[in-house]
Structure formats: C-alpha cells, structure tokens
Amino acid sequence: MPAAAIHKLTGSQHVAPYLSDYDAACRAFTWESARAQLAGLPGGGLNMGYEALDRQVAAGRGACVAARFIDRQWRHSDLTYADLLESCSRFGNLLQSLGVARGECVATLLGRSPELFTVVLGTVRAGRVCSSLFFAFGPEPLKTRLQLGRARVLVTSDELYRRKVAPIRAALPDLQHVLLVREANAGELPAGTADLAQLLGASGAQCAPAPTRDAEVALLHFTSGTTGKPKGVTLTHAAVIAQHATAKLVLDLHPQETYWCTADPGWVTGIAYGVIGPLTRGARMIIDREEFEPQRWYRILAEERVNVWYTAPTAIRMLMKAGTALARARSYPELRLMLSVGEPLNAEAVLWGTEVFGIPFHDTWWQTESGAIMIANFYACDVLPGAMGRAIPGVEIRVVRRGAGGRLEVIESPEEVGEIALRPGWPSMFSAYLGDEQRYRAAFIDGWYLAGDLARRDRAGYFWFVGRADDVIKSAGHLISPFEIESCLMSHAAVAQVGVIGVPDPIAGQAVKAFVELKDGVAQSEELRRSLMAHARRLLGAAVAPREIAFSAALPRTRSGKIMRRLLRARELGLPEGDLSTLEAGT
Amino acid sequence: MATTMQEKDVRSRVLALLTEIAPDIDPATIDPKRELRDQVDFDSMDRLHFAVAISEAFHLDIPEQDYAQLGALQTACEYVQRRSGGS
Numbered sequence: 001m002p003a004a005a006i007h008k009l010t011g012s013q014h015v016a017p018y019l020s021d022y023d024a025a026c027r028a029f030t031w032e033s034a035r036a037q038l039a040g041l042p043g044g045g046l047n048m049g050y051e052a053l054d055r056q057v058a059a060g061r062g063a064c065v066a067a068r069f070i071d072r073q074w075r076h077s078d079l080t081y082a083d084l085l086e087s088c089s090r091f092g093n094l095l096q097s098l099g100v101a102r103g104e105c106v107a108t109l110l111g112r113s114p115e116l117f118t119v120v121l122g123t124v125r126a127g128r129v130c131s132s133l134f135f136a137f138g139p140e141p142l143k144t145r146l147q148l149g150r151a152r153v154l155v156t157s158d159e160l161y162r163r164k165v166a167p168i169r170a171a172l173p174d175l176q177h178v179l180l181v182r183e184a185n186a187g188e189l190p191a192g193t194a195d196l197a198q199l200l201g202a203s204g205a206q207c208a209p210a211p212t213r214d215a216e217v218a219l220l221h222f223t224s225g226t227t228g229k230p231k232g233v234t235l236t237h238a239a240v241i242a243q244h245a246t247a248k249l250v251l252d253l254h255p256q257e258t259y260w261c262t263a264d265p266g267w268v269t270g271i272a273y274g275v276i277g278p279l280t281r282g283a284r285m286i287i288d289r290e291e292f293e294p295q296r297w298y299r300i301l302a303e304e305r306v307n308v309w310y311t312a313p314t315a316i317r318m319l320m321k322a323g324t325a326l327a328r329a330r331s332y333p334e335l336r337l338m339l340s341v342g343e344p345l346n347a348e349a350v351l352w353g354t355e356v357f358g359i360p361f362h363d364t365w366w367q368t369e370s371g372a373i374m375i376a377n378f379y380a381c382d383v384l385p386g387a388m389g390r391a392i393p394g395v396e397i398r399v400v401r402r403g404a405g406g407r408l409e410v411i412e413s414p415e416e417v418g419e420i421a422l423r424p425g426w427p428s429m430f431s432a433y434l435g436d437e438q439r440y441r442a443a444f445i446d447g448w449y450l451a452g453d454l455a456r457r458d459r460a461g462y463f464w465f466v467g468r469a470d471d472v473i474k475s476a477g478h479l480i481s482p483f484e485i486e487s488c489l490m491s492h493a494a495v496a497q498v499g500v501i502g503v504p505d506p507i508a509g510q511a512v513k514a515f516v517e518l519k520d521g522v523a524q525s526e527e528l529r530r531s532l533m534a535h536a537r538r539l540l541g542a543a544v545a546p547r548e549i550a551f552s553a554a555l556p557r558t559r560s561g562k563i564m565r566r567l568l569r570a571r572e573l574g575l576p577e578g579d580l581s582t583l584e585a586g587t
Numbered sequence: 588m589a590t591t592m593q594e595k596d597v598r599s600r601v602l603a604l605l606t607e608i609a610p611d612i613d614p615a616t617i618d619p620k621r622e623l624r625d626q627v628d629f630d631s632m633d634r635l636h637f638a639v640a641i642s643e644a645f646h647l648d649i650p651e652q653d654y655a656q657l658g659a660l661q662t663a664c665e666y667v668q669r670r671s672g673g674s
Contacts, residue, residue: 326651535611542609542628543632
C-alpha cells in the first residue's frame with residue numbers, strides 16, 4: 001500500500017512559494033512569459049551566460065556571492081557575480097585568441113572547482129559549445145566523447161591529464177589546446193599543454209557576450225543508449241528559459257538564498273542546476289569540492305545554513321545507512337526544501353527526510369534530452385511518497401502505448417502502465433543527437449517525444465516510475481550503456497561473448513553485472529575474472545566498469561546471435577522468462 | 588584475542604581486499620600516505636565496498652563516520668590495528 005500523502009499547509013512555508021496553486025499555475029503559464037522574465041541580449045537574441053552573470057550584475061548583484069567553494073580542509077573561498085563575469089570575460093577573450101570559432105566545442109574534465117564555472121559559463125557566453133565530461137570516466141569513454149564532440153579545447157587538471165587524456169591524445173586530432181588547472185606543486189607542464197591561469201591572466205577582462213540566438217547550441221551532454229555510441233545531446237541557449245523557470249517553480253529559489261546542488265558537473269544536473277539555473281535566480285551556491293561523506297554533508301547543511309538542497313537517491317540512501325543519530329547531532333533550521341533527482345526516490349527515503357529533517361524529499365524527474373526538470377513534487381503541493389510528481393507547467397506529459405500499426409495511443413485510464421511521452425514545444429528540449437539525425441527522428445513518434453521510461457499516471461496526475469523501456473542501466477544516478485561495457489570486455493583476448501545487465505543494489509539502485517562467455521580453450525579462473533575486471537576499470541573508469549563479473553558457459557542469444565539481456569536479467573533475478581520464440585537452442 | 592595482529596599481516600590483507608575491489612590498482616605504485624582517490628580511480632561505491640570488505644574480513648563493526656579513516660592505505664591499516672587491539 002502506498003504511503004499516505006504528505007500535505008502542505010498553505011502559508012506554513014518559511015518564504016512565499018512561487019508556485020502555490022498547481023492548477024492555477026498551469027493555466028497561467030506560457031513559455032513566452034517565461035522568456036520575458038529573462039533579459040535577452042541588448043540587440044535581441046538570448047545567451048545563457050549573459051542571463052546567469054551580466055543580468056545579475058546589471059541588477060546590482062555584482063558584489064553578491066555567486067558561489068562559495070569548500071575544500072577538503074574546510075577552507076572557504078567565495079566568488080561574486082562580478083568575479084565570475086570577469087573570469088568568464090577573460091576566458092571568452094582567450095578562446096578568441098586561440099582561434100576557437102563560434103559553435104566549436106570546448107570540453108571540461110574537472111571536478112567542482114572555480115575554473116569549472118569560468119569555463120562552462122565563459123564558453124557559452126562566448127557562443128562556443130561547452131561539453132562537461134565526467135571525471136570518473138576512463139580513457140575509452142573519454143576518447144569516444146571527445147571524438148564525437150570534436151572538441152577543440154579541453155580544460156582539465158595535471159593528474160587527470162596524465163592518467164586519462166595523455167594515453168589517448170594521439171587519437172584526438174581535433175583537440176588543439178589542452179589547458180591545465182595547475183596544482184601548487186605540479187612541476188613542469190606536460191608537453192602539448194598550457195597553463196590556464198597564466199593564459200587567463202594575460203587575457204583582457206572585458207568581453208561582450210556573443211550575439212547568440214535562441215536556437216543556437218550552447219551545451220553538449222553525453223548520455224548512454226542501449227546500442228552504439230553514446231548520444232551527444234545538444235541543448236540550445238533557449239534551454240535557459242526552462243532552467244530558469246524550473247529553478248523558480250520547482251527549486252523555488254529566491255535571490256541570494258543559499259542553495260546546494262550535489263550533482264557532478266559531468267552530468268546534466270550538475271550544469272543545469274549546479275551552474276546555470278541557480279545563477280539565473282541570483283542564488284548563493286554552496287560548492288563542495290569533496291566527495292560524499294555523511295558528517296561533512298550534515299556539517300555543510302547546518303553550518304552553511306543551506307535553504308534549498310538538490311541531491312540524489314544514492315546519497316540519500318547512504319545517509320540513511322549512516323543512521324539518524326548522525327543527522328540529529330546538528331540542527332537545520334534554515335533548510336526549507338529538499339529535492340532529489342537521478343533515479344526514482346523510494347517512499348522510505350522520502351519519509352526518512354520527514355523523520356530526520358521535518359520535511360520530505362521532493363522527487364523530480366527529467367533527463368538529458370529534456371534539458372530541464374519535467375516532472376516534480378512541488379514545494380507547496382502535496383508530496384506522494386514514491387511518486388515522481390506532476391508535469392511542470394507548460395509541458396504536456398502523458399503515458400502512451402504503441403497500438404496497432406505502431407501508432408501511439410495516449411492512455412486515458414489512470415494507473416495503467418505505459419511509456420512516458422512529452423509533447424514537444426518546451427524550450428529546453430534537445431535540438432539534436434550530434435551527428436545522428438536518424439536516431440533523433442526515431443525519438444519522436446506521432447508528435448510525441450518518447451522518454452524511454454515506463455510509468456503509470458494516477459488520477460491526480462502524479463507519475464509513478466515502473467522501469468526502463470530499454471536495457472540502459474542506471475547506477476548511482478549515472479546512465480550506463482550495456483553496449484559500451486560489452487564492447488570493452490569484448491576487447492579482452494579471452495572473451496567470446498558478453499552480456500551486461502543492471503542488478504538491484506541497495507545503495508546505487510542498480511549495479512552493473514557482466515556475464516562473460518570465454519573463448520574455446522580458455523579456462524575459467526579467479527585470476528582471469530580479476531584480469532577482466534582490471535581491464536574494464538582501466539579503460540572505462542570505476543564508475544562505469546562492472547562491479548561483478550560472472551562466467552557463463554553459453555549466454556542466451558537469439559538465432560541471429562544477439563545476446564538477450566532481457567533473459568539474462570530474468571534468470572538472474574528469478575523473473576518469468578517471457579517470450580522465448582527467438583532463443584537459440586542450448587543457450 | 589590470543590595474538591595481536593602483526594602490522595605486515597594487516598597490510599597484506601588490506602591490500603588484498605583493495606585489489607579484489609579494484610584489481611586495476613598496482614600495489615607497488617600506491618603511496619600509502621596519500622588518499623587513494625587522489626592517485627587511482629577509486630569512486631564512492633568502491634570506498635563503500637572497501638569499508639564493508641574490511642569490516643567483514645576483520646570482524647569489525649565500522650560506523651559510517653569512521654569511513655574517512657579508510658581513505659588512504661596507511662590510515663586504513665592503522666585503523667584496523669587499533670580496532671583489532673593490535674599494536
């Protein structure tokens with residue numbers, strides 16, 4: 001039985017919410033009025049970086065703190081909106097002097113650092129395209145993504161360059177400039193790199209924003225599909241309209257409120273709600289440069305007086321595991337809104353928030369392709385524990401099924417499971433899968449964008465997650481392609497066939513498990529299993545590589561030779577095996 | 588406990604647990620004093636699995652707030668010895 005709804009009392013909130021009546025907000029909302037809340041460029045057009053920085057400085061927030069960075073030793077450093085505008089202007093001038101053209105790609109491989117903000121905002125403000133890569137990726141996924149994006153510039157650190165980029169540099173002919181964020185004792189610059197700080201210091205501090213149009217690409221994010229290469233998802237400058245609107249209506253961010261987003265900048269949340277959206281709201285961001293650690297997190301929430309906190313289910317489950325005593329050792333009187341994204345948040349975790357903090361976690365749903373939050377539990381509205389929430393104003397979202405002749409049918413009766421479908425027309429909808437027009441077109445059927453997630457929609461319009469419609473694995477909030485892992489393991493000399501699936505994990509949601517069929521004459525051994533694991537971790541990185549590898553004498557495959565991941569999953573989890581008509585005998 | 592665990596013994600067992608989780612790590616190149624995540628690819632799920640493995644192998648109940656002490660090889664070994672009553 002689902003947990004009871006958590007009701008919100010009107011007028012009980014610390015601050016007046018931006019959205020208090022859901023139905024009225026939906027009726028009143030238009031994307032035109034949402035765009036009109038932004039400044040727009042002086043000569044027309046729209047620029048994400050301009051909305052995040054110039055607009056705030058023009059509004060008198062130049063001296064306000066935009067981001068407070070906290071390092072491992074708990075040292076704080078603050079950057080104001082004016083500081084950021086200056087460093088981004090310098091970076092814009094630097095790109096110009098390096099000969100990087102409008103629309104070309106600047107990639108980052110950085111943790112949550114001041115330089116990340118300079119590069120991301122400086123790049124989009126200068127009309128170049130920014131692609132922020134996940135620093136835990138190994139050389140192989142990095143190579144594929146840098147090649148697909150044809151990155152001209154990469155900004156990273158000495159350590160990451162040495163470990164992950166130097167070994168693949170020769171395979172990246174488009175990559176002309178590698179700029180390093182140097183540590184104090186980094187020694188000599190590696191060949192073929194330059195010192196970012198030095199170059200920024202030599203670049204002018206004034207730079208006009210590029211006259212970008214709404215439909216011009218600003219960001220390139222990579223996400224995983226079931227087959228083939230990762231998908232390069234492009235978002236345009238118009239995405240800032242939806243990122244701003246949702247930072248207001250869902251995150252309920254008021255100017256100069258303290259906001260903490262724990263997402264990594266290598267994923268879309270880390271940019272949309274870790275950089276762009278909150279700055280367009282004039283928020284004061286807390287940036288923890290460290291990795292997850294329960295005591296540290298509670299200290300940040302309490303000592304930094306965080307008002308709004310956007311985090312992820314894996315982190316929440318790790319906090320739950322650490323126990324309530326640790327949480328209760330401090331108090332959080334300023335914390336008024338907690339949200340979650342990355343994978344569906346289970347009801348227990350929502351309720352744990354209420355138990356420990358006195359407020360529930362608010363689940364949200366969206367994906368790289370949607371460019372902004374699409375479904376949410378709103379601050380002033382009832383929270384249904386276990387539900388993803390309702391469609392944001394301005395977007396029509398339904399569940400659909402594929403009917404006769406492949407045509408889509410909208411499911412009108414509540415509670416019936418179907419695929420989540422969004423009616424195109426919202427401004428942050430992705431503009432392309434880079435270099436793959438066919439794949440982009442295939443994502444739209446009969447005037448709907450199909451998200452690939454299965455859900456049911458209840459009478460009140462709340463969506464309840466059911467599962468993925470495809471084989472993509474979601475582990476610790478990261479979308480992982482089984483294909484990418486299978487290809488990597490196939491490159492090991494001992495391997496004949498591989499099937500990769502996600503298995504339930506109490507913390508990460510799903511963990512990656514690989515089933516390996518060895519070549520004839522190769523014997524199974526513990527040593528070989530470890531060698532396969534090491535091979536995958538070296539090439540893919542720890543966050544993507546399988547956590548478990550099992551040997552299989554004969555993987556289930558279709559008569560055409562395709563590994564049946566669905567069947568692997570069913571056998572692993574003891575589920576019904578379903579339709580076996582295409583199964584090759586003896587597998 | 589009848590015998591106290593020798594330092595060398597603890598170290599080799601901890602290393603074995605580490606390379607079981609992350610077999611890509613070459614123990615010879617590890618600086619025992621530096622945080623593992625600063626020198627090799629070792630993410631937060633690895634850290635969690637490492638803590639669980641140590642707790643099971645040495646029969647220790649390791650509270651979450653102690654996980655930070657398992658971040659570097661040396662501090663992890665010292666932690667195990669201290670908790671196991673070794674010297």
